[in-house]
Amino acid sequence: MSVPRARLLDLLKARCELFSTTFNPEGIRTGNKILRQRLKGPALASYYPPKLWSMRDFQDAFKDLHLLTDNEPELDRLDHIRRLKQRGKGASAGSAKNKKKKK
Amino acid sequence: MSMFRPKKMDIGCYVNKWVMRDNAKRKAFEAAEPERQALRYIIANTTLPQRTRAIAQLQLTQMHAYTRPTQIKNRCTMGGIGRSVLRAFKISRYNFRMQALAGNLPGVKKASW
Numbered sequence: 001m002s003v004p005r006a007r008l009l010d011l012l013k014a015r016c017e018l019f020s021t022t023f024n025p026e027g028i029r030t031g032n033k034i035l036r037q038r039l040k041g042p043a044l045a046s047y048y049p050p051k052l053w054s055m056r057d058f059q060d061a062f063k064d065l066h067l068l069t070d071n072e073p074e075l076d077r078l079d080h081i082r083r084l085k086q087r088g089k090g091a092s093a094g095s096a097k098n099k100k101k102k103k
Numbered sequence: 104m105s106m107f108r109p110k111k112m113d114i115g116c117y118v119n120k121w122v123m124r125d126n127a128k129r130k131a132f133e134a135a136e137p138e139r140q141a142l143r144y145i146i147a148n149t150t151l152p153q154r155t156r157a158i159a160q161l162q163l164t165q166m167h168a169y170t171r172p173t174q175i176k177n178r179c180t181m182g183g184i185g186r187s188v189l190r191a192f193k194i195s196r197y198n199f200r201m202q203a204l205a206g207n208l209p210g211v212k213k214a215s216w
Contacts, residue, residue, distance in 0.1 A: 082172065
């Protein structure tokens with residue numbers, strides 16, 4: 001007892017209409033599998049943790065209140081430069097000019 | 104490829120040149136992903152004319168290497184190492200051991216049997 005192919009196709013069509021799937025009895029490749037894929041860019045781009053705040057942001061946040069904020073590493077750096085200059089080992093005046101030019 | 108690099112540093116973990124490069128690739132891929140998927144759809148769709156599909160193939164291969172997802176490599180967020188990075192913790196095996204022994208990783212403890 002064999003069922004004719006046309007009747008089977010009718011069944012398939014009815015099933016596709018019922019469950020709102022694509023009727024594609026020949027199995028033609030329409031590339032729909034690529035449209036079904038989710039975008040993975042946002043997940044990949046957020047792999048590294050974001051920068052939350054910097055000392056500059058912190059200082060800017062308290063600027064309106066006129067509170068004094070100490071940036072210790074920056075003070076240390078300026079202190080170090082001051083000491084270098086005292087010994088005559090600081091950066092030359094020309095290097096600062098060149099830096100500005102580059103920008 | 105400095106044009107893909109964010110103008111301002113936007114990552115707060117350990118940073119070296121490889122981490123910066125990988126981050127730039129991630130950003131580039133995220134921006135180009137819809138375009139890549141559209142081209143991939145055209146290529147995979149056999150009902151479209153052969154010429155259209157061939158052009159799409161060429162366009163996809165000529166996109167910049169940084170927009171390719173295979174260029175992305177998970178790197179250690181504590182040391183920038185690209186080898187033996189544990190996916191669940193995003194750190195390399197040595198850093199994982201150090202952090203786990205120090206008790207900084209919740210739920211991780213040393214096993215012995």
